[in-house]
Amino acid sequence: MRAPTDFQKPPVPYIKGWKFTAQSHISPPSTPVTRGCCQNKAKGRKERSTLNPVKRCLKHPPLLGKTEPYTTDLEILDLLRVGDGCNAQVFNVNILGTQSLSTGSYFQLAVAKTYDPLYYNKDEGYLNPFLCVDRNYTHEVHAYNLLTEFQGDLVPKYESSRIHRTVRLVLIEYIEGTTMLQAKPGKIPRHERQQIMKSIIDFETRIYKKIDIGLMDLSPQNVIIRPDSLVFIDFEHAVFNHKPDDPIAQKVDILPGQYISPLIRWKKKNHGL
Numbered sequence: 001m002r003a004p005t006d007f008q009k010p011p012v013p014y015i016k017g018w019k020f021t022a023q024s025h026i027s028p029p030s031t032p033v034t035r036g037c038c039q040n041k042a043k044g045r046k047e048r049s050t051l052n053p054v055k056r057c058l059k060h061p062p063l064l065g066k067t068e069p070y071t072t073d074l075e076i077l078d079l080l081r082v083g084d085g086c087n088a089q090v091f092n093v094n095i096l097g098t099q100s101l102s103t104g105s106y107f108q109l110a111v112a113k114t115y116d117p118l119y120y121n122k123d124e125g126y127l128n129p130f131l132c133v134d135r136n137y138t139h140e141v142h143a144y145n146l147l148t149e150f151q152g153d154l155v156p157k158y159e160s161s162r163i164h165r166t167v168r169l170v171l172i173e174y175i176e177g178t179t180m181l182q183a184k185p186g187k188i189p190r191h192e193r194q195q196i197m198k199s200i201i202d203f204e205t206r207i208y209k210k211i212d213i214g215l216m217d218l219s220p221q222n223v224i225i226r227p228d229s230l231v232f233i234d235f236e237h238a239v240f241n242h243k244p245d246d247p248i249a250q251k252v253d254i255l256p257g258q259y260i261s262p263l264i265r266w267k268k269k270n271h272g273l
């Protein structure tokens with residue numbers, strides 16, 4: 001048996017200037033979230049040590065969904081988060097042209113978030129990359145669909161879900177600003193910092209109460225600060241219907257399937273903020 005690191009992977013193809021065509025794709029429903037649902041079982045761990053990563057990707061194609069015949073040509077402009085080991089490959093793209101029947105307005109510049117299992121190796125094999133990218137893609141798409149009324153304001157506008165070869169991606173609006181993680185709190189007056197925290201709790205509460213989305217990854221890197229507003233990104237860990245899909249997890253006091261005042265939920269919970 002070989003160590004997984006003995007296998008060579010092709011270099012990450014997402015580089016500045018690369019042009020590619022992506023096809024319209026309708027995501028399958030969001031995958032159920034149950035305890036350990038994305039963990040690698042013994043079989044997966046063995047396969048990771050015995051099979052070349054490219055062959056593994058071919059063996060485990062993403063969930064099917066529905067591919068549509070409309071294509072978009074894209075060119076990578078800037079890399080936002082790209083590399084082997086990243087959860088998703090995130091970069092800015094120029095939309096060169098679209099062959100589409102849709103009359104929706106397309107923006108010229110978009111963020112492409114690409115769920116490529118070949119470069120997903122978080123937690124050194126503890127998690128199964130194929131189950132993770134299926135979960136991440138389907139949950140992100142489902143969340144944006146539910147968040148329609150917030151798009152262009154509290155969350156980026158959502159353009160479409162796409163497929164490039166066998167890899168899934170979403171195109172969303174680019175938001176100019178600084179993530180809360182990059183911001184220097186010492187340079188922001190206290191009342192503004194308090195207003196930021198209030199806006200975060202208000203948003204989380206509104207979507208939890210109104211459209212049944214639980215944000216499991218609400219953290220500083222997922223809040224973009226603009227001069228006069230906040231924009232929230234990254235919904236791949238969102239859960240729906242106020243509860244995980246697991247009977248055991250449902251008994252745990254985090255998402256009991258009913259509305260709870262934010263005063264109570266935020267008192268106990270560590271959101272990493």
Ligand SMILES: Nc1ncnc2c1ncn2[C@@H]1O[C@H](COP(=O)(O)OP(=O)(O)OP(=O)(O)O)[C@@H](O)[C@H]1O
Nearest residue numbers: 080081087088090111156172173174175221233234
């Ligand atoms: N719409 C956007 N506009 C501007 N920057 C963005 C946008 N989407 C993502 N980014 C940048 O790319 C980074 C990674 O994006 P995102 O959080 O969606 O990816 P991720 O792989 O889920 O990240 P993580 O590993 O933190 O969960 C963000 O922290 C942000 O800096």
